Amino acid sequence: MVVNRGALPLAVGLAALTFALSGCGMGGDDEPAEEAGRAPAEEAATRSRERVQAYLDAMVAKDVAAGRSQFCATAHAAFDAAATSPNGDFAEHFTVPAATVTDVRPGARGQEVSASVTVSVGGQSTxxxxxxxxxxxxxxWCIADEVPGEAPPSGVPATSTVEPSPSSAP
Structure with missing residues (x-):
């Protein structure tokens, strides 16, 4: 059997090139790599919204344990001290007939999630x-902090979604 000396190195070179290019995504499915670039931001917004909504649902149900479970372990002591205080989120003297997430945006320490909460005390609601x-x-994901936010625009029911203002939009 006669072998062409030039064909053998060419065949080895092509095999090596094919192997090397398969590791670079040539000929493969590029979609997972593209999704990886988008997924963290989308996941952060989704998970943050879910955590806060679960907390708001716990407020409506007056379920302190469910509310506490949404907070990071480092915030449990502050939650325990404030949650059932006279003005806390789970205070016995008021009800929460409506609560909803109104905005989710990236912030300096994580995702910032705005919410609108309607509180009723003795027939008066705010x-x-x-x-x-x-x-x-x-x-x-967990809630690291909760502070008073901007007041919702007047005339906006607590159950609606408030669009971010141009100054707060990402």
Whole structure:
């Protein structure tokens, strides 16, 4: 059998090139790499919204344990001290007939989630805004902080979604 000396190096070179290019994504499915670039931001917004909504649902249900479970372990002591205080989110003397997430945006310490909460005491209702900071701890997400937020625009029901103002839009 006669072998062409020039064909053998060419065949080896082509085999090596094919192997090297397959590791670079040539000929493969590029979609997972593209999704990886978008997924963290989308996941952060989704998980943050879910955490805060679960907390708001716990407020409506007056379920302190469920509310506490949404907070990061480092915030449990502050939650325990404030949650059932006279003006806390779970105070016995008022009800929360409506609460909803109104905005989610990236912030300096994590995702900032704005919420609108309607509180009723003795037949009088008022709507207040809260701002939550949600962070990632390991594989999970949790609320790291809660502070009073901007007041919702007048005439906006607590159950509607408020569009961010141009100054607060990302």
């Amino acid at each position: 709507t207040r805004a809260l701002l939550f900071t949600v962070t990632r701890t390991g594989a999970d």
